[in-house]
Amino acid sequence: MVICEHLIGKEVIMITGTGCWCVTLLLLLHRADSERFEVLGPTRAIVAVAGDDIILPCYIKPNISAEDMRVDWFRVNLPDPQSNIRVHLYQDGRDKYHDQISSYEGRTSLFKEELKKGNTSLKLTRVQGTDDGHYKCRVQSKIYYDDATIQVYITAIGSKPEVSIEGQKEGGMGLLCVSKGWFPEPELEWLDSEGVTLSAGPSETDRDYEGFYIVKLKPIVKETVINCFTCRLRQRQLSEQIIMETEFHISSELILVHEEAWRIAFTLSVFVGIVAILAFPIWQWNGLRNDYDVSKVKHIQELEQVKNEHSLQLKILADQLDFVKSRT
Structure with a gap:
């Protein structure tokens, strides 16, 4: 019983x-x-300016203590939400960093005094481009867990477009426009003096170690009446748009100098090519003759060596013959 x-x-x-x-x-x-509870986050996305410190709100309802619970903060890798990257872990009453992603080292913390009130928010310092994305706050007791997802947008205004000359290219003058430190990625375009977009192909895009964008655009322009060109940058940040422009004027004398340099370089390359073509048979003949001379000398040296070896053997035989005669 x-x-x-x-x-x-x-x-x-x-x-x-x-x-x-x-x-x-x-x-x-x-x-x-x-012991059931609900994990709640903000209803709107968080927009942060690069370099600022931000707080990702997360709390438990009802406001029970989370001091003895496990608090996990993840980056959600879309489109695979099951593949998470750990941002911060609180477990057994202390923070643990053994598998924290390196880009978050030294930049994350919880509000320890607020845990007993159910506040599991995360403080993230010195935000950078790589922090842009979705985050998940998961709180787990011994028998229950719940989580909430938070969207973070990072914005960064980079440098004004810098313009320079790359030199004479086939078809005209090569220009270069570069701008750094942007997030999200901006767009570049080149305009002529009348505001018409120039054909320059796709922009070259790269990212620095903090995840900020570096963009480049290289057009080839021809001489115009005033030789004035503009590099324009556009960046869309949620509901607003940023536009920056840099004008660049090229003097006709500079274009003429580069064109003359291009013609001289082209003429020299053609001349060198012709000389190389004409000189090749002579070089080849000299090479063959040199090879023949080297082979001839080597053969004579081998014959001399054989002659010396035979002379030495004949001398040894003569000495032996004299020795036998003297004994008889």
Whole structure:
């Protein structure tokens, strides 16, 4: 017979048989239900300017203590939400950093005094381009867990477009426009003096170690009446658009100098090519003759060596013959 004792109110009730298991199960279910909680985050995305410190809000409802719970902050890798990267971990009453992604080292922290109030928000310092994305806050007790997802947008205004001359190219003058330190990625375009977009192909895009964009655009322009060109940068940041422009004027004398240099370089390359073609047979003949001369000298040296070896053997035989004659 199974006998169970349960404390109900201030009295101990003894229950036997099947009723014991039923009451135990009901009490376990009641305990699990009483420990259920909801993890809540912000209803809107968080927009942060690069270099600022931000707080990613996350808290438990009802406001029970999270000091003895596990608090996990992840980066959600879209489009695969199951592939998470750890940003911060709090477990067994302390922070743990053994598998924290390196780009977050020294930049994350919880509000320890607020954990007992159910506040599991994360502070992220010196935000950078690589911080842009979705985050998940997961809080787990011994028998229950829940999580919330937060969207973070990072914005960064970079440098004004810098323009320079690359030199004479086939078809005209090569220009270069470069701008650095942007997030999200901006767009570049070149315009002529009348505001018409020039054909320059796609921009070259790169990212620095903090995830900020570096963009380049290289057009080839021809001489115009005023030789004035503009590099324009556009960046869309949520509901607003940023536009920056840099004008660049090229003097006709400079274009003429580069064109003359191009013609001279082309003429020289053609001349060198012709000389190389004409000189090749002579070089080849000299090479063959040199090879023949080297081979001839080598053969004479081999014959001299054989002659010397035979002379030495004949001398040895003569000495032996003289020795035999002297004994007889």
